[in-house]
Amino acid sequence: MSGTRRQIGRVIATGGVVLALATAAACAPGDDGGSGTETKKEDVNTDISGVGDVTLTVWDQEVRGEQSKVMDQLNTAFEQKYPNVKIERVSKSFADLRKTLRLAITNDEPPDVVQANNGRSDMGQFVKAGLLQSLDGYAEAYGWADRFPDSVRALASYTDDGSTFGEGNLYGVPQLGEMVGLWYNKAKLAKLKVDPPKTTEEFEKVLQAAKDAGEVPIQYGDLDAWPGIHMFGFVQNQFVPRDDIRTLGFGREGGSWESDENVETAQTLADWADKGYFSDDFNGLGSDPAWQNFAKGKGVFLVQGTWMLAEDLVPALGDDLGFMLPPVGPSGEQTVTGGTGLPYAVTDASDNADVAAAYIDFITNEDAMKMMADAGQLPVVDSDQANVSGVRAEVFDAWNQVNSDDALVPYLDYATPDFYDTLTGNVQKLTAGDESPDDFLAALEEDYSGFVSENSGG
């Protein structure tokens, strides 16, 4: 025993010495980032054929089949157009990209173009640390303001201190659009002898009818926690006015999670769970088994994103698959949660900003959008030009309608850096009946108001 004690003493002594040395030598981690470069329109060079040989490193997250192929084709086309540019593509899945990008972007030689997640804990922090370039000058030169609607640009805009999301400078441009709507099984609705429900009232009637007929009304699995964000948002779309959702979703001052409309939202969600409108034991069901069940013909509805379109649901259900926007509820407005694919941004340390911006313009131009549409993806703009049929046409039409009506509201987990955890955990509790709607909303409000007061104060 004394030996052990002695060893510990030694470890502590050695540790102390090393610590003292480290303290003397090291300085505080992290740099004073300051604000990132802001290029003016006058300084922008849009003709990059004369810039000499450049290797452009691009980090994207398009690892899935169709979109990955599109990216390869676009890169090749870009290299053909500008033989002096070579594209080095690094492709990682969303989760891997998120983790590695944080390290790579602080490196002395980060990639030139990166696909950065829109939210505060990614793009917001990068902007705050001065690691991304404001693209305002390029936006003017390339006419991105005319090409991309406000709602799309807002999702990649921050003030240059990173504190306000949704306005300020533009830091990225996305390729794809996405929204969380209502997939439904047309054959099941026909069997229940009902039309696709347009209002919340009609929707609840169909849910009850489906339940009575022994069907699973809504396929829903929340074991992975994130589907809860979409389910709550889907209900909230029907009850809470758009502008209120935007205030809350962007984490801006002046909103309240405890408004009457939000109380109705939480109560409705709890009621649906209670009445058995979701899959059995939904909190123990993964999101993959849930949509796979729906694809196998079990379940009338599925609340899921349009990212399910290309490869997952269409091959399984074919013509039985339908898509529509959330029903219109007491708020009286058509609202849908959604956003864009991850925007392509230019790192502050990149020496090839002109080339990077030209590349971004190239992969988001009209031809590129058409290629993506042909590959079954939902392009963020120009979807009205696309030549598609069947359920694809339903999705594309819905997206056009959303954009012309300004009906898009942001994902709720953008609100604060902690909001993903706060919302997902509490939705699980609310739907399991472990938490009352009031307690649920109080938890959200605490996170939101705490962040808002800190964010505006400091």
Next chain:
Amino acid sequence: MPDTSTVAPAARKPLREGRRQAGPPGEPRRVAYLYVAPALIVFALFMAAPLVYAVWLSFFEWDGLSASTWVGLGNYVDVLTDSELRAPFLHAGVLVVFFSFIPVALGMLIAGLMTRARLRGLGFFRTVLFLPQVVALTVVAVAWRKIYEPDGSLNDALRAIGLDSFARGWLGDENFALASIGVVGIWVGTGLCTVLFLAGLSKVPRELYESARLDGAGFFREFRAVSMPAVRGEMAVALTLTLVAALRTFDLVYVMTSGGPGYASTVPAYEVYDRAMQKGEVGTGVTIALVLMVLILLATMLINRLSETAGDA
């Protein structure tokens, strides 16, 4: 530093004694450092330096990207007083029971039975029992996630034998999620413990058992008087390994529940990842990791001490 010779009797640790004291005549003591230098340098570079840097980081509030703020012991105060963090540490405590105590007890029992029964095909059973240990934990987690599904094989089995009321979405139930993860820990840990104890028991001379039986000892008496003392060392190893595994559980939680439902199955290691990698609270994450490390260190020291004390007794 106290002189060891006054504390520990020289007869017990002659080797150490020799090294610590003057050493063989004519040989300067300090040259020994030269011999250990390569190892020491590697240790310093890859173990000590990162650890010291981690301690250094824990004094800052840092998002991993922009400038950091010195907060002194603020992170430690936060971690130790944060009620949200108490739950993960409590959960880790619960997992210790599942990952460590139960497998050790079960392993002991199985090993005792297997030794006593002189099974044919012992090697086969040993392999089967040990198998969970060699499968990557993420694979284990994916497999068990399927087993626990609402329509998974566990619920199917329950329904097949008429226990419908017990069937549930195990990982989605606040009261069962953590225990369900714990059961996987039993499944993984028991094999390791059994194999360790079997090795320990194989050292016991058969005569000891025979004489115990001649003296009229039953299974439990024999177990207590002969088997248990024989595997004391293995017991310490098994407890240490499983306890450390329990306290730093990450993969199972990450894959199976990501801490849910609600916050019912959060664990410290998951919080470290969540804070440092997802939320950009590097300082807090590192501090949790360090607190966890100290806990593990204390726990393993306690086990060592207990087994040594038992050995002296």
